[in-house]
Amino acid sequence: MTRFDAETAPVDEDRGPVSPGPRRVLLEAREVPLGGVRAMSVHRFLPQRDLPLVGAWCFLDRFGPQRTRMRVEPHPHIGLQTVTWPLAGEVHHRDTLGSDVVIERGALNIMTSGAGIAHSEYSVGDEPITLDALQLWVALPEGRRHGSADFERHDDLPVLDLGGGAQATVVVGELAGAVSPATMHTPIVGAEIRLPAGAVVDLPLEAAWEYAVVPVFGSVGVDTDAVAPGSLLYLGDGRSGIRLSASEETTLFLLGGEPFEDDIVMWWNFVGRDHAEIEAAREEWEAASDRFGHVPGHGHERIPAPPLPHVRLTPRRRRL
8 A cells, every 4th residue: 555645753863772661552543534546544553653663563554444446556665565454345456576466354465565666456346345454564674675576465374262262363473373474574473363252361472572452343451451443552562461351342453573673764655764765766766767667457657756855854763
């Protein structure tokens, strides 16, 4: 998914500690109107002003549930992996590698940009349909972000039995010994957890990793905290586990991973390390360079890059 916005924010110049320690910070998603040909709105959970990353997770939008006709023309990415986790509806994905798939519930679609890729996303059919999905980005580490692009689709993901009818689908990375087949490049986890009404589950965590919990359907208790949809509960690191409880049937998404080693600069659809790198990628996209290739099935239509701000882009750093 592309961003039609390209927001910036002031940052602290002093680098914070690598380890945040245990936290309990409730952050509200904000509604972002994307405009363009989709005229869609999303709820954005990451990045937050004070929390740019959770592990290597640097972006989380929920688009939907809404009835709409999605038409996202070819647009570029650098320095990241897109993780698309559908909740309802079907989206047609095409990219410059020649990938041509329909994204649907239960299947993981993960696109690795490396140094550059472009893709398009259309809802299936010509009429508005019900769409709902999580769109996440993972920042690539230094050793992979300049590499080649890739695309993977996985229909058979590991499912953990958490007891009492509760289950966790390990979408990417590792949770409690269950490992997703998706290729990732940092220690990480993304998991959908489903709790029946009345469930109480003790979920093991890696103490060296930081985590966040995002309710998708229904509210969830996290130890002593009650978290409703539209919020992200940031837990920091230093925990060996959490207790989840649900008074109603509930679905949540767990984000986690080793604290990311680098500060990042994120602007529009690009994740880099400094202003010059972002500026160069923008110029190459606008010049239709070979760096991003051409999406088969499309002509000259493409989403133009927004103008850069009149200030230098600087890294966002955790202030929690």
